[in-house]
Amino acid sequence: MLYSEERKNKIHAYVEKHKRASVQHLCDAFNVSESTIRRDLSELEQDHLLRRTHGGAIAFESVNFEPTVTEKADRFQKEKQIIATRAASYIQEGDTILIDAGTTTLPLIYEIKHFSSLTVVTNSVVHSELLKDSPQIEVVVPGGRLRHETQALVGPITDQTLSLLHVDKAFIGTNGIDLSDGLTTPNLIEASTKRTMISQSSEVIVLADHSKFEKVTFAKFGDIDDIDRFITDEQVDQSFVSEFHQRGVKLDIVLLQED
Protein backbone atom coordinates (compact mmCIF):
# COMPACT_ATOMS: atom_id res chain seq x y z
CA MET A 1 0.00 0.00 0.00
CA LEU A 2 1.35 3.38 -1.00
CA TYR A 3 1.21 6.53 1.03
CA SER A 4 -0.72 9.33 -0.54
CA GLU A 5 2.44 11.34 -1.06
CA GLU A 6 4.06 8.45 -2.90
CA ARG A 7 0.99 7.96 -5.01
CA LYS A 8 0.91 11.65 -5.87
CA ASN A 9 4.57 11.57 -6.84
CA LYS A 10 3.91 8.65 -9.13
CA ILE A 11 0.86 10.27 -10.65
CA HIS A 12 2.89 13.39 -11.30
CA ALA A 13 5.69 11.40 -12.90
CA TYR A 14 3.20 9.47 -15.00
CA VAL A 15 1.51 12.60 -16.26
CA GLU A 16 4.86 14.23 -16.99
CA LYS A 17 5.90 11.23 -19.01
CA HIS A 18 2.69 10.51 -20.90
CA LYS A 19 1.46 14.10 -20.94
CA ARG A 20 -1.99 12.91 -19.86
CA ALA A 21 -3.83 10.43 -17.63
CA SER A 22 -7.44 9.47 -17.01
CA VAL A 23 -9.06 9.10 -13.62
CA GLN A 24 -10.18 5.60 -14.52
CA HIS A 25 -6.74 4.46 -15.55
CA LEU A 26 -5.18 5.88 -12.40
CA CYS A 27 -7.81 4.11 -10.29
CA ASP A 28 -6.87 0.80 -11.83
CA ALA A 29 -3.16 1.49 -11.68
CA PHE A 30 -3.13 2.37 -8.00
CA ASN A 31 -6.15 0.35 -6.95
CA VAL A 32 -7.88 3.18 -5.13
CA SER A 33 -11.25 4.81 -5.52
CA GLU A 34 -12.10 7.61 -7.89
CA SER A 35 -12.55 9.95 -4.94
CA THR A 36 -8.97 9.40 -3.92
CA ILE A 37 -7.60 9.97 -7.40
CA ARG A 38 -9.65 13.14 -7.77
CA ARG A 39 -8.38 14.42 -4.45
CA ASP A 40 -4.83 13.66 -5.51
CA LEU A 41 -5.30 15.41 -8.80
CA SER A 42 -6.72 18.54 -7.24
CA GLU A 43 -3.86 18.73 -4.78
CA LEU A 44 -1.32 18.25 -7.57
CA GLU A 45 -3.07 20.96 -9.51
CA GLN A 46 -2.87 23.26 -6.51
CA ASP A 47 0.86 22.65 -6.44
CA HIS A 48 1.04 23.54 -10.12
CA LEU A 49 2.36 20.11 -10.97
CA LEU A 50 -0.32 19.31 -13.54
CA ARG A 51 -3.57 20.61 -14.90
CA ARG A 52 -6.88 18.87 -14.34
CA THR A 53 -9.27 18.23 -17.16
CA HIS A 54 -12.70 16.64 -17.30
CA GLY A 55 -11.90 12.94 -17.00
CA GLY A 56 -8.30 13.19 -15.93
CA ALA A 57 -5.28 15.46 -16.08
CA ILE A 58 -2.65 16.71 -18.50
CA ALA A 59 0.94 17.81 -18.08
CA PHE A 60 1.54 21.42 -17.31
CA GLU A 61 3.93 22.20 -20.12
CA SER A 62 1.53 21.17 -22.83
CA VAL A 63 -0.77 23.98 -21.74
CA ASN A 64 2.05 26.38 -21.05
CA PHE A 65 3.59 26.01 -24.48
CA GLU A 66 0.30 26.17 -26.20
CA PRO A 67 -1.02 29.68 -25.72
CA THR A 68 0.31 33.05 -26.78
CA VAL A 69 3.99 32.55 -27.44
CA THR A 70 4.13 29.74 -29.96
CA GLU A 71 0.95 30.75 -31.66
CA LYS A 72 2.03 34.35 -31.94
CA ALA A 73 5.40 33.38 -33.30
CA ASP A 74 3.72 31.34 -35.99
CA ARG A 75 1.68 34.20 -37.37
CA PHE A 76 3.42 35.98 -40.23
CA GLN A 77 6.53 33.99 -39.55
CA LYS A 78 7.70 34.13 -43.14
CA GLU A 79 7.07 37.84 -43.27
CA LYS A 80 9.06 38.39 -40.11
CA GLN A 81 11.89 36.35 -41.56
CA ILE A 82 12.27 38.44 -44.70
CA ILE A 83 11.91 41.65 -42.69
CA ALA A 84 14.70 40.49 -40.41
CA THR A 85 16.91 39.56 -43.36
CA ARG A 86 16.54 43.05 -44.74
CA ALA A 87 17.17 44.56 -41.32
CA ALA A 88 20.37 42.55 -40.99
CA SER A 89 21.70 44.09 -44.19
CA TYR A 90 22.04 47.39 -42.36
CA ILE A 91 24.30 45.90 -39.72
CA GLN A 92 28.04 46.32 -40.20
CA GLU A 93 30.95 44.46 -38.73
CA GLY A 94 31.90 46.00 -35.41
CA ASP A 95 28.56 47.69 -34.83
CA THR A 96 26.93 48.07 -31.47
CA ILE A 97 23.26 47.31 -31.96
CA LEU A 98 20.18 47.04 -29.81
CA ILE A 99 17.58 44.37 -30.48
CA ASP A 100 14.17 44.77 -28.90
CA ALA A 101 12.33 41.78 -27.45
CA GLY A 102 9.47 40.25 -29.42
CA THR A 103 8.76 37.77 -32.16
CA THR A 104 9.38 40.24 -34.98
CA THR A 105 13.01 40.78 -34.07
CA LEU A 106 13.65 37.12 -33.20
CA PRO A 107 14.72 35.99 -36.70
CA LEU A 108 17.28 38.77 -36.67
CA ILE A 109 19.26 36.77 -34.13
CA TYR A 110 19.93 34.03 -36.67
CA GLU A 111 20.99 36.61 -39.23
CA ILE A 112 23.69 38.14 -37.06
CA LYS A 113 25.40 34.99 -35.84
CA HIS A 114 27.89 35.02 -38.72
CA PHE A 115 29.35 38.40 -37.80
CA SER A 116 32.83 38.15 -36.41
CA SER A 117 32.57 41.20 -34.20
CA LEU A 118 29.36 42.67 -32.90
CA THR A 119 28.02 44.04 -29.66
CA VAL A 120 24.37 43.28 -29.09
CA VAL A 121 22.21 44.84 -26.41
CA THR A 122 18.90 43.02 -25.90
CA ASN A 123 16.24 43.01 -23.23
CA SER A 124 14.91 39.61 -24.27
CA VAL A 125 15.81 36.49 -22.34
CA VAL A 126 15.01 34.41 -25.42
CA HIS A 127 17.22 36.43 -27.74
CA SER A 128 20.13 36.46 -25.31
CA GLU A 129 19.81 32.75 -24.64
CA LEU A 130 20.07 32.09 -28.38
CA LEU A 131 23.32 34.05 -28.51
CA LYS A 132 24.93 32.22 -25.60
CA ASP A 133 26.97 29.99 -27.89
CA SER A 134 28.25 32.75 -30.16
CA PRO A 135 31.37 33.94 -28.40
CA GLN A 136 32.27 36.42 -31.11
CA ILE A 137 29.16 38.38 -30.26
CA GLU A 138 29.36 40.48 -27.15
CA VAL A 139 25.95 40.37 -25.50
CA VAL A 140 24.82 42.95 -22.98
CA VAL A 141 21.52 42.54 -21.16
CA PRO A 142 20.09 45.58 -19.40
CA GLY A 143 18.40 43.51 -16.69
CA GLY A 144 15.00 44.18 -15.26
CA ARG A 145 11.83 42.33 -14.40
CA LEU A 146 10.77 39.54 -16.75
CA ARG A 147 7.36 40.13 -18.31
CA HIS A 148 6.14 36.61 -19.05
CA GLU A 149 3.68 37.82 -21.67
CA THR A 150 6.40 39.06 -24.01
CA GLN A 151 9.46 37.49 -22.41
CA ALA A 152 11.03 40.90 -22.26
CA LEU A 153 12.96 42.47 -19.43
CA VAL A 154 11.30 45.73 -18.52
CA GLY A 155 10.92 48.22 -15.72
CA PRO A 156 12.99 50.87 -13.98
CA ILE A 157 16.12 48.71 -13.78
CA THR A 158 15.99 48.16 -17.53
CA ASP A 159 15.44 51.81 -18.33
CA GLN A 160 18.11 53.01 -15.97
CA THR A 161 20.71 50.61 -17.33
CA LEU A 162 19.78 51.36 -20.92
CA SER A 163 20.24 55.05 -20.30
CA LEU A 164 23.88 54.37 -19.48
CA LEU A 165 24.44 52.78 -22.88
CA HIS A 166 24.50 54.12 -26.39
CA VAL A 167 24.17 52.09 -29.57
CA ASP A 168 24.65 52.68 -33.29
CA LYS A 169 21.41 51.08 -34.37
CA ALA A 170 18.28 50.00 -32.54
CA PHE A 171 15.94 47.39 -34.03
CA ILE A 172 12.56 47.93 -32.45
CA GLY A 173 9.32 46.01 -32.82
CA THR A 174 5.87 47.54 -32.38
CA ASN A 175 2.29 46.44 -31.88
CA GLY A 176 0.83 49.35 -33.77
CA ILE A 177 1.87 52.05 -36.22
CA ASP A 178 -0.53 54.87 -36.97
CA LEU A 179 -0.03 58.23 -38.62
CA SER A 180 -1.65 60.25 -35.86
CA ASP A 181 -0.93 58.05 -32.82
CA GLY A 182 2.55 56.94 -33.79
CA LEU A 183 4.08 53.80 -32.29
CA THR A 184 2.08 52.02 -29.58
CA THR A 185 2.29 48.87 -27.44
CA PRO A 186 -0.25 47.39 -25.01
CA ASN A 187 1.85 47.75 -21.89
CA LEU A 188 2.83 50.98 -20.20
CA ILE A 189 6.05 49.72 -18.67
CA GLU A 190 7.13 48.13 -21.91
CA ALA A 191 6.42 51.40 -23.68
CA SER A 192 8.73 53.18 -21.29
CA THR A 193 11.52 50.73 -22.07
CA LYS A 194 11.03 51.11 -25.81
CA ARG A 195 11.10 54.89 -25.42
CA THR A 196 14.42 54.62 -23.62
CA MET A 197 15.77 52.37 -26.36
CA ILE A 198 14.87 54.91 -29.02
CA SER A 199 16.55 57.73 -27.12
CA GLN A 200 19.79 55.79 -26.74
CA SER A 201 20.35 54.96 -30.38
CA SER A 202 21.89 56.96 -33.22
CA GLU A 203 19.66 55.22 -35.71
CA VAL A 204 16.22 53.80 -35.05
CA ILE A 205 15.01 50.97 -37.29
CA VAL A 206 11.45 49.81 -36.69
CA LEU A 207 10.35 46.35 -37.83
CA ALA A 208 6.68 45.59 -38.36
CA ASP A 209 4.69 43.22 -40.53
CA HIS A 210 1.66 44.58 -42.38
CA SER A 211 -0.79 43.56 -39.64
CA LYS A 212 0.53 46.36 -37.45
CA PHE A 213 -0.52 49.17 -39.78
CA GLU A 214 -3.21 51.55 -38.62
CA LYS A 215 -3.29 49.73 -35.31
CA VAL A 216 -3.33 51.72 -32.11
CA THR A 217 -2.80 50.01 -28.77
CA PHE A 218 -2.68 51.42 -25.27
CA ALA A 219 0.67 53.07 -24.66
CA LYS A 220 2.57 55.29 -27.08
CA PHE A 221 6.32 54.97 -27.12
CA GLY A 222 7.33 57.02 -30.12
CA ASP A 223 6.40 59.33 -32.98
CA ILE A 224 6.88 58.82 -36.67
CA ASP A 225 9.67 61.39 -36.42
CA ASP A 226 11.61 59.15 -34.05
CA ILE A 227 11.98 56.53 -36.75
CA ASP A 228 14.94 56.57 -39.14
CA ARG A 229 13.99 53.50 -41.10
CA PHE A 230 10.83 51.41 -41.24
CA ILE A 231 10.88 47.87 -42.60
CA THR A 232 7.68 46.05 -43.51
CA ASP A 233 6.50 43.31 -45.84
CA GLU A 234 3.59 44.50 -47.95
CA GLN A 235 2.56 47.41 -50.07
CA VAL A 236 1.40 50.02 -47.60
CA ASP A 237 -1.18 52.73 -48.03
CA GLN A 238 -0.06 55.77 -50.01
CA SER A 239 -0.79 58.00 -47.01
CA PHE A 240 1.99 56.25 -45.07
CA VAL A 241 4.40 56.47 -47.98
CA SER A 242 4.00 60.20 -48.40
CA GLU A 243 3.93 60.95 -44.68
CA PHE A 244 7.06 58.86 -44.10
CA HIS A 245 8.77 60.60 -47.00
CA GLN A 246 7.80 64.01 -45.70
CA ARG A 247 9.08 63.26 -42.20
CA GLY A 248 12.34 61.79 -43.43
CA VAL A 249 11.58 58.18 -42.58
CA LYS A 250 13.16 55.74 -45.01
CA LEU A 251 10.68 53.04 -45.93
CA ASP A 252 11.75 49.49 -46.83
CA ILE A 253 9.13 47.23 -48.32
CA VAL A 254 10.24 43.62 -48.68
CA LEU A 255 7.85 41.50 -50.67
CA LEU A 256 7.25 37.85 -49.86
CA GLN A 257 7.80 35.58 -52.82
CA GLU A 258 4.84 33.25 -53.16
CA ASP A 259 5.66 29.76 -54.35
Add this chain to the structure above:
Amino acid sequence: MLYSEERKNKIHAYVEKHKRASVQHLCDAFNVSESTIRRDLSELEQDHLLRRTHGGAIAFESVNFEPTVTEKADRFQKEKQIIATRAASYIQEGDTILIDAGTTTLPLIYEIKHFSSLTVVTNSVVHSELLKDSPQIEVVVPGGRLRHETQALVGPITDQTLSLLHVDKAFIGTNGIDLSDGLTTPNLIEASTKRTMISQSSEVIVLADHSKFEKVTFAKFGDIDDIDRFITDEQVDQSFVSEFHQRGVKLDIVLLQED
Protein backbone atom coordinates in the same frame (compact mmCIF):
# COMPACT_ATOMS: atom_id res chain seq x y z
CA MET B 1 19.58 -0.90 23.10
CA LEU B 2 20.39 1.92 20.76
CA TYR B 3 20.85 5.56 21.57
CA SER B 4 18.35 7.80 19.92
CA GLU B 5 20.93 9.34 17.59
CA GLU B 6 22.02 5.92 16.39
CA ARG B 7 18.44 4.92 15.84
CA LYS B 8 17.74 8.08 13.88
CA ASN B 9 20.78 7.51 11.70
CA LYS B 10 19.59 4.01 10.94
CA ILE B 11 16.08 5.19 10.20
CA HIS B 12 17.47 7.78 7.84
CA ALA B 13 19.66 5.22 6.09
CA TYR B 14 16.74 2.83 5.85
CA VAL B 15 14.47 5.42 4.29
CA GLU B 16 17.17 6.51 1.86
CA LYS B 17 17.69 2.93 0.80
CA HIS B 18 14.09 1.74 0.56
CA LYS B 19 12.62 5.16 -0.27
CA ARG B 20 9.90 4.58 2.33
CA ALA B 21 9.21 3.22 5.79
CA SER B 22 6.11 2.75 7.92
CA VAL B 23 5.87 3.67 11.56
CA GLN B 24 4.76 0.13 12.35
CA HIS B 25 7.69 -1.47 10.61
CA LEU B 26 10.16 0.83 12.31
CA CYS B 27 8.59 0.03 15.69
CA ASP B 28 9.16 -3.67 15.12
CA ALA B 29 12.61 -3.18 13.70
CA PHE B 30 13.89 -1.10 16.59
CA ASN B 31 11.59 -2.50 19.23
CA VAL B 32 10.42 0.87 20.45
CA SER B 33 6.99 2.49 20.73
CA GLU B 34 5.18 4.39 18.04
CA SER B 35 5.64 7.59 20.00
CA THR B 36 9.38 7.23 19.82
CA ILE B 37 9.40 6.53 16.10
CA ARG B 38 7.13 9.50 15.46
CA ARG B 39 9.41 11.73 17.47
CA ASP B 40 12.40 10.48 15.50
CA LEU B 41 10.64 11.03 12.21
CA SER B 42 9.66 14.58 13.11
CA GLU B 43 13.22 15.41 14.02
CA LEU B 44 14.56 13.83 10.84
CA GLU B 45 12.02 15.80 8.87
CA GLN B 46 13.10 19.00 10.56
CA ASP B 47 16.64 18.25 9.41
CA HIS B 48 15.38 17.81 5.85
CA LEU B 49 16.53 14.21 5.85
CA LEU B 50 13.17 12.72 4.91
CA ARG B 51 9.55 13.62 4.42
CA ARG B 52 6.86 12.42 6.80
CA THR B 53 3.64 11.03 5.50
CA HIS B 54 0.53 9.73 7.16
CA GLY B 55 1.65 6.30 8.29
CA GLY B 56 5.38 6.67 7.89
CA ALA B 57 7.98 8.55 5.90
CA ILE B 58 9.42 8.71 2.40
CA ALA B 59 12.74 9.83 0.96
CA PHE B 60 13.04 13.13 -0.83
CA GLU B 61 12.23 12.61 -4.46
CA SER B 62 13.49 14.81 -7.21
CA VAL B 63 11.21 15.84 -10.02
CA ASN B 64 12.10 13.98 -13.15
CA PHE B 65 13.12 16.20 -15.97
CA GLU B 66 14.60 15.67 -19.37
CA PRO B 67 18.04 17.21 -19.48
CA THR B 68 18.74 19.43 -22.45
CA VAL B 69 21.65 18.85 -24.76
CA THR B 70 23.79 21.40 -23.02
CA GLU B 71 23.12 19.83 -19.67
CA LYS B 72 23.89 16.32 -20.82
CA ALA B 73 27.46 17.25 -21.54
CA ASP B 74 27.87 18.20 -17.94
CA ARG B 75 29.65 16.06 -15.37
CA PHE B 76 28.07 14.91 -12.10
CA GLN B 77 24.59 15.62 -13.34
CA LYS B 78 22.89 13.21 -10.95
CA GLU B 79 24.83 14.62 -8.04
CA LYS B 80 23.81 18.13 -8.96
CA GLN B 81 20.21 17.01 -9.19
CA ILE B 82 20.08 15.64 -5.67
CA ILE B 83 21.96 18.64 -4.32
CA ALA B 84 19.40 20.90 -5.95
CA THR B 85 16.52 18.86 -4.56
CA ARG B 86 17.90 19.34 -1.09
CA ALA B 87 18.47 23.01 -1.72
CA ALA B 88 14.89 23.45 -2.87
CA SER B 89 13.61 22.09 0.43
CA TYR B 90 14.84 25.28 2.08
CA ILE B 91 12.74 27.50 -0.17
CA GLN B 92 9.42 28.66 1.15
CA GLU B 93 6.35 30.01 -0.57
CA GLY B 94 6.69 33.76 -1.00
CA ASP B 95 10.48 33.83 -0.66
CA THR B 96 12.74 36.11 -2.61
CA ILE B 97 15.70 34.04 -3.69
CA LEU B 98 18.81 34.51 -5.77
CA ILE B 99 20.07 31.75 -8.03
CA ASP B 100 23.62 31.97 -9.30
CA ALA B 101 24.44 31.01 -12.87
CA GLY B 102 26.09 27.66 -13.52
CA THR B 103 25.30 24.02 -14.07
CA THR B 104 25.13 23.19 -10.37
CA THR B 105 22.20 25.51 -9.71
CA LEU B 106 20.40 24.68 -12.96
CA PRO B 107 18.37 21.70 -11.67
CA LEU B 108 17.07 24.01 -8.96
CA ILE B 109 15.00 25.77 -11.62
CA TYR B 110 12.93 22.64 -12.19
CA GLU B 111 12.37 22.26 -8.47
CA ILE B 112 10.91 25.73 -7.99
CA LYS B 113 8.47 25.84 -10.88
CA HIS B 114 5.57 24.56 -8.83
CA PHE B 115 5.73 27.34 -6.25
CA SER B 116 2.75 29.63 -6.53
CA SER B 117 4.56 32.72 -5.32
CA LEU B 118 8.27 33.27 -5.59
CA THR B 119 10.62 36.04 -6.65
CA VAL B 120 13.77 34.80 -8.32
CA VAL B 121 16.81 36.92 -9.06
CA THR B 122 19.23 35.26 -11.46
CA ASN B 123 22.14 36.41 -13.55
CA SER B 124 21.91 33.44 -15.90
CA VAL B 125 20.26 33.80 -19.29
CA VAL B 126 19.68 30.05 -19.33
CA HIS B 127 17.98 29.99 -15.94
CA SER B 128 15.78 32.96 -16.73
CA GLU B 129 14.85 31.58 -20.13
CA LEU B 130 13.65 28.38 -18.46
CA LEU B 131 11.39 30.40 -16.19
CA LYS B 132 9.82 32.40 -18.99
CA ASP B 133 6.70 30.21 -19.04
CA SER B 134 6.13 30.23 -15.28
CA PRO B 135 4.08 33.38 -14.74
CA GLN B 136 3.64 32.77 -11.04
CA ILE B 137 7.37 33.25 -10.59
CA GLU B 138 8.57 36.82 -10.67
CA VAL B 139 11.94 36.84 -12.39
CA VAL B 140 14.39 39.67 -12.01
CA VAL B 141 17.59 39.73 -14.05
CA PRO B 142 20.34 42.08 -12.92
CA GLY B 143 21.64 42.63 -16.45
CA GLY B 144 25.26 42.81 -17.42
CA ARG B 145 27.61 41.44 -20.01
CA LEU B 146 27.12 37.83 -21.08
CA ARG B 147 30.13 35.63 -20.41
CA HIS B 148 29.82 32.90 -22.99
CA GLU B 149 31.99 30.49 -21.00
CA THR B 150 29.50 30.26 -18.15
CA GLN B 151 26.44 31.88 -19.71
CA ALA B 152 26.29 34.23 -16.79
CA LEU B 153 25.67 37.94 -16.80
CA VAL B 154 28.55 39.64 -15.05
CA GLY B 155 30.38 42.92 -14.75
CA PRO B 156 29.82 46.34 -13.25
CA ILE B 157 26.21 46.60 -14.45
CA THR B 158 25.40 43.31 -12.77
CA ASP B 159 27.11 44.25 -9.53
CA GLN B 160 25.56 47.68 -9.40
CA THR B 161 22.03 46.38 -10.00
CA LEU B 162 22.49 43.54 -7.54
CA SER B 163 23.56 45.98 -4.88
CA LEU B 164 20.12 47.61 -5.12
CA LEU B 165 18.40 44.32 -4.33
CA HIS B 166 18.18 42.19 -1.22
CA VAL B 167 17.10 38.57 -1.09
CA ASP B 168 16.16 36.08 1.61
CA LYS B 169 18.31 33.26 0.33
CA ALA B 170 21.11 33.06 -2.22
CA PHE B 171 22.01 29.77 -3.89
CA ILE B 172 25.59 30.06 -5.07
CA GLY B 173 27.77 27.66 -7.02
CA THR B 174 31.54 27.51 -6.75
CA ASN B 175 34.49 26.08 -8.64
CA GLY B 176 36.52 25.43 -5.56
CA ILE B 177 36.16 25.16 -1.81
CA ASP B 178 39.23 25.05 0.36
CA LEU B 179 39.74 25.55 4.08
CA SER B 180 42.46 28.14 3.75
CA ASP B 181 41.56 29.76 0.43
CA GLY B 182 37.79 29.70 0.80
CA LEU B 183 35.53 29.92 -2.23
CA THR B 184 37.18 30.50 -5.59
CA THR B 185 36.25 30.77 -9.27
CA PRO B 186 38.49 31.08 -12.35
CA ASN B 187 37.29 34.51 -13.45
CA LEU B 188 37.92 37.77 -11.66
CA ILE B 189 34.79 39.54 -12.88
CA GLU B 190 32.61 36.58 -12.06
CA ALA B 191 34.14 36.50 -8.60
CA SER B 192 33.13 40.10 -8.10
CA THR B 193 29.53 39.29 -9.03
CA LYS B 194 29.43 36.32 -6.69
CA ARG B 195 30.84 38.47 -3.91
CA THR B 196 28.06 40.99 -4.46
CA MET B 197 25.48 38.21 -4.39
CA ILE B 198 26.73 37.01 -1.05
CA SER B 199 26.59 40.49 0.43
CA GLN B 200 23.00 41.03 -0.68
CA SER B 201 21.50 37.92 0.89
CA SER B 202 20.29 37.19 4.41
CA GLU B 203 21.20 33.55 4.03
CA VAL B 204 23.94 32.14 1.82
CA ILE B 205 23.58 28.56 0.64
CA VAL B 206 26.49 27.19 -1.37
CA LEU B 207 25.99 24.20 -3.68
CA ALA B 208 28.97 22.12 -4.74
CA ASP B 209 29.50 18.54 -5.81
CA HIS B 210 32.39 16.56 -4.30
CA SER B 211 34.76 17.39 -7.16
CA LYS B 212 35.03 20.96 -5.89
CA PHE B 213 36.59 20.04 -2.56
CA GLU B 214 40.15 21.16 -1.87
CA LYS B 215 40.18 22.91 -5.24
CA VAL B 216 41.56 26.41 -5.48
CA THR B 217 41.06 28.45 -8.63
CA PHE B 218 42.14 31.96 -9.49
CA ALA B 219 39.78 34.42 -7.88
CA LYS B 220 38.44 34.26 -4.35
CA PHE B 221 34.89 35.41 -3.81
CA GLY B 222 34.15 34.38 -0.27
CA ASP B 223 35.31 32.90 3.01
CA ILE B 224 34.02 29.87 4.83
CA ASP B 225 32.47 32.32 7.29
CA ASP B 226 30.30 33.84 4.56
CA ILE B 227 28.47 30.55 4.10
CA ASP B 228 25.38 29.74 6.13
CA ARG B 229 24.76 26.34 4.63
CA PHE B 230 26.83 24.10 2.39
CA ILE B 231 25.20 21.33 0.37
CA THR B 232 27.27 18.59 -1.21
CA ASP B 233 26.91 15.00 -2.32
CA GLU B 234 29.58 12.85 -0.77
CA GLN B 235 31.18 12.18 2.54
CA VAL B 236 33.68 14.98 3.00
CA ASP B 237 36.94 15.02 4.86
CA GLN B 238 36.71 15.29 8.63
CA SER B 239 38.77 18.48 8.54
CA PHE B 240 35.97 20.18 6.61
CA VAL B 241 33.31 18.85 8.95
CA SER B 242 34.99 20.18 12.06
CA GLU B 243 36.01 23.48 10.48
CA PHE B 244 32.50 24.06 9.17
CA HIS B 245 31.04 23.21 12.53
CA GLN B 246 33.43 25.56 14.29
CA ARG B 247 32.63 28.42 11.94
CA GLY B 248 28.88 27.93 12.17
CA VAL B 249 28.40 26.58 8.67
CA LYS B 250 25.61 24.02 8.45
CA LEU B 251 26.69 21.09 6.33
CA ASP B 252 24.23 19.04 4.27
CA ILE B 253 25.51 15.84 2.75
CA VAL B 254 23.11 14.22 0.31
CA LEU B 255 24.06 10.73 -0.75
CA LEU B 256 23.43 9.43 -4.23
CA GLN B 257 21.67 6.06 -4.25
CA GLU B 258 23.41 3.58 -6.48
CA ASP B 259 21.03 1.20 -8.21
Add this chain to the structure above:
DNA sequence: CTGAATGTGATTGATTATGATTATAATAGA
Protein backbone atom coordinates in the same frame (compact mmCIF):
# COMPACT_ATOMS: atom_id res chain seq x y z
C1' DC C 1 22.04 12.87 47.37
C1' DT C 2 19.01 16.00 44.90
C1' DG C 3 16.94 18.10 41.21
C1' DA C 4 16.94 19.13 36.39
C1' DA C 5 17.11 17.33 31.86
C1' DT C 6 16.28 13.81 28.74
C1' DG C 7 14.25 9.77 26.61
C1' DT C 8 10.57 6.71 26.53
C1' DG C 9 5.81 4.49 26.49
C1' DA C 10 0.89 4.80 27.29
C1' DT C 11 -3.42 7.28 26.76
C1' DT C 12 -6.78 10.07 24.47
C1' DG C 13 -9.05 13.41 21.72
C1' DA C 14 -8.01 15.35 17.17
C1' DT C 15 -6.71 14.79 12.44
C1' DT C 16 -6.13 12.47 8.14
C1' DA C 17 -6.99 9.28 4.36
C1' DT C 18 -10.21 6.81 2.15
C1' DG C 19 -14.47 4.92 -0.15
C1' DA C 20 -19.37 5.24 -0.67
C1' DT C 21 -23.28 8.06 -1.82
C1' DT C 22 -25.83 11.59 -4.07
C1' DA C 23 -27.02 15.82 -6.30
C1' DT C 24 -25.01 18.67 -9.79
C1' DA C 25 -22.20 19.66 -13.87
C1' DA C 26 -19.96 18.63 -18.17
C1' DT C 27 -19.65 16.15 -22.29
C1' DA C 28 -20.97 13.44 -26.31
C1' DG C 29 -24.30 11.69 -29.43
C1' DA C 30 -28.71 11.90 -31.78
Add this chain to the structure above:
DNA sequence: TCTATTATAATCATAATCAATCACATTCAG
Protein backbone atom coordinates in the same frame (compact mmCIF):
# COMPACT_ATOMS: atom_id res chain seq x y z
C1' DT D 1 -30.68 21.65 -30.01
C1' DC D 2 -31.96 18.14 -26.46
C1' DT D 3 -31.07 13.95 -24.03
C1' DA D 4 -28.23 10.21 -22.25
C1' DT D 5 -24.08 9.35 -20.37
C1' DT D 6 -20.28 10.19 -17.74
C1' DA D 7 -17.52 12.94 -14.51
C1' DT D 8 -17.53 15.86 -10.72
C1' DA D 9 -17.85 18.23 -6.03
C1' DA D 10 -19.72 17.85 -1.69
C1' DT D 11 -20.84 15.23 2.07
C1' DC D 12 -20.59 11.55 5.36
C1' DA D 13 -18.90 7.45 7.96
C1' DT D 14 -15.09 4.84 9.38
C1' DA D 15 -10.72 3.31 10.26
C1' DA D 16 -6.02 4.43 10.75
C1' DT D 17 -2.82 7.53 12.35
C1' DC D 18 -1.26 11.47 14.76
C1' DA D 19 -0.14 15.32 18.30
C1' DA D 20 -0.35 16.42 22.85
C1' DT D 21 0.09 15.21 27.32
C1' DC D 22 1.42 12.84 31.31
C1' DA D 23 4.01 9.55 34.05
C1' DC D 24 7.94 7.02 34.74
C1' DA D 25 12.79 5.80 34.32
C1' DT D 26 17.45 7.00 33.48
C1' DT D 27 21.30 10.10 33.22
C1' DC D 28 24.05 13.79 34.63
C1' DA D 29 25.73 17.93 37.18
C1' DG D 30 26.25 20.29 41.32
